Amino acid sequence: MGNRGMEDLIPLINKLQDAFSSIGQSCNLDLPQIAVVGGQSAGKSSVLENFVGRDFLPRGSGIVTRRPLILQLVNSNAEYAEFLHCKGRKFVDFDEVRLEIEAETDRLTGSNKGISPIPINLRVCSPNVLNLTLIDLPGMTKVAIGDQPHDIEHQIRDMILQFITKESCLILAVTPANSDLANSDALKIAKEVDPQGLRTVGVITKLDLMDEGTDARDILENKLLPLRRGYIGVVNRSQKDIDGKKDIRAALAAERKFFLSHPGYRHIAERMGTSHLQKTLNQQLTNHIRDTLPGLRSKLQSQLLSLEKEVEEYKNYRPDDPSRKTKALLQMVQQFGVDFEKCIEGSGDQVDTSNLSGGAKINRIFHERFPFELVKMEFDEKELRKEISYAIKNIHGVRTGLFTPDLAFEAIVKKQIIKLKEPCLKCIDLVIQELINTVRQCTNKVPLGRVVRNRKAVMCCFACST
Ligand code: GDP
Numbered sequence: 041m042g043n044r045g046m047e048d049l050i051p052l053i054n055k056l057q058d059a060f061s062s063i064g065q066s067c068n069l070d071l072p073q074i075a076v077v078g079g080q081s082a083g084k085s086s087v088l089e090n091f092v093g094r095d096f097l098p099r100g101s102g103i104v105t106r107r108p109l110i111l112q113l114v115n116s117n118a119e120y121a122e123f124l125h126c127k128g129r130k131f132v133d134f135d136e137v138r139l140e141i142e143a144e145t146d147r148l149t150g151s152n153k154g155i156s157p158i159p160i161n162l163r164v165c166s167p168n169v170l171n172l173t174l175i176d177l178p179g180m181t182k183v184a185i186g187d188q189p190h191d192i193e194h195q196i197r198d199m200i201l202q203f204i205t206k207e208s209c210l211i212l213a214v215t216p217a218n219s220d221l222a223n224s225d226a227l228k229i230a231k232e233v234d235p236q237g238l239r240t241v242g243v244i245t246k247l248d249l250m251d252e253g254t255d256a257r258d259i260l261e262n263k264l265l266p267l268r269r270g271y272i273g274v275v276n277r278s279q280k281d282i283d284g285k286k287d288i289r290a291a292l293a294a295e296r297k298f299f300l301s302h303p304g305y306r307h308i309a310e311r312m313g314t315s316h317l318q319k320t321l322n323q324q325l326t327n328h329i330r331d332t333l334p335g336l337r338s339k340l341q342s343q344l345l346s347l348e349k350e351v352e353e354y355k356n357y358r359p360d361d362p363s364r365k366t367k368a369l370l371q372m373v374q375q376f377g378v379d380f381e382k383c384i385e386g387s388g389d390q391v392d393t394s395n396l397s398g399g400a401k402i403n404r405i406f407h408e409r410f411p412f413e414l415v416k417m418e419f420d421e422k423e424l425r426k427e428i429s430y431a432i433k434n435i436h437g438v439r440t441g442l443f444t445p446d447l448a449f450e451a452i453v454k455k456q457i458i459k460l461k462e463p464c465l466k467c468i469d470l471v472i473q474e475l476i477n478t479v480r481q482c483t484n485k486v487p488l489g490r491v492v493r494n495r496k497a498v499m500c501c502f503a504c505s506t
């Protein structure tokens with residue numbers, strides 16, 4: 041490795057990541073990381089499994105990855121995996137790792153195939169891997185408008201943006217070669233947050249599936265849609281290979297042969313393939329951490345300072361002291377109220393520049409989602425005209441009137457207004473969800489574990505009262 045002396049940087053960030061994950065991410069420090077994005081079935085899971093040399097990720101149709109998976113690859117002599125949520129238990133059977141990911145996903149999302157932004161932390165130690173941390177995110181979907189799952193498409197987009205908007209995040213944009221590259225979900229979303237292509241690494245999968253006589257040479261040579269970090273092509277196992285239990289090692293050998301023997305890629309074969317991708321990402325992440333470390337350190341220090349100040353305030357705080365109990369509780373409730381109001385009303389101090397606040401999200405629901413739902417409503421003008429004409433005629437009865445009666449107007453309008461009910465209810469649901477998220481965020485900030493543990497109760501009360 042050309043990074044002597046810096047091999048420890050990735051493990052160092054891993055430690056910070058674990059620490060933040062266990063305290064529920066309430067320190068919003070942006071750690072340098074790599075997020076894997078792409079459309080459904082682009083080949084994201086395959087790339088990650090090839091790095092590890094093991095089958096360990098859930099597979100299937102539909103949205104399989106439903107919570108972010110923070111995957112820490114750690115180079116070590118022994119081969120095993122462990123989860124942060126059941127620390128100490130060493131998994132040596134990788135089928136069990138898959139089952140545990142599935143169970144842990146369902147634990148938060150329920151088995152109704154919802155998604156959740158709360159990550160699962162998995163560490164895989166193996167002699168085959170280079171130190172590397174990647175975040176596997178749900179694949180972007182395109183669900184036909186009008187279908188119920190449409191909501192999920194928005195949620196996934198929001199979740200991906202939450203990760204990749206941060207300047208500290210490298211983006212691994214996975215695109216299958218047998219699709220229209222200019223329309224790649226991965227490259228499009230990456231471009232939204234990284235328009236100059238400075239922190240995006242392109243990965244082109246399924247090169248083996250391209251139409252006879254075509255190749256992806258232009259893009260792999262970084263001539264088409266250029267990125268500063270360029271593109272790396274890979275060939276993963278096909279579904280048939282997986283069903284036939286083709287060994288990953290054999291697949292990697294076949295991949296190497298593919299690049300060496302392909303007339304369009306032979307000249308760049310050294311810069312292609314899974315193992316080159318792994319090496320490149322290890323180096324780029326290490327360099328990236330080195331560059332962001334000074335800023336990170338100063339942020340950590342200032343956070344430490346403000347925390348110490350907070351600790352000072354609570355130094356003489358004894359929750360068991362009856363004379364202080366009420367006052368302390370009142371203070372906490374008050375603080376909670378202030379925080380909540382700030383999230384909803386917005387505030388001048390401490391403006392969050394990386395995430396939308398609860399209030400801003402609610403604003404978006406009203407001004408973007410709601411009109412979108414309204415536009416989506418089916419509206420048949422011909423039918424409406426017919427209804428109006430019937431209503432007018434029915435109200436006139438045997439007489440032929442000169443004027444349009446009010447009653448007809450009312451009857452028609454009432455019918456139209458009822459149609460608004462469904463989008464309104466949907467909008468309310470979304471707002472409630474956002475309010476609950478905001479309450480959760482605010483309770484996260486209250487420095488006393490006791491209250492945080494009571495959060496569930498608060499949420500229940502909140503849900504019941506809305
Ligand atoms: P994900 O949804 O992005 O995680 O995609 P997966 O890694 O699960 O891959 C989706 C399907 O495409 C699977 O059936 C894979 O076997 C197949 N696949 C992925 N990459 C390649 C590739 O490079 N070549 C071929 N032939 N099939 C691939």
Ligand code: MG
Pocket residue numbers: 084085086104105179
């Ligand atoms: Mg996947």
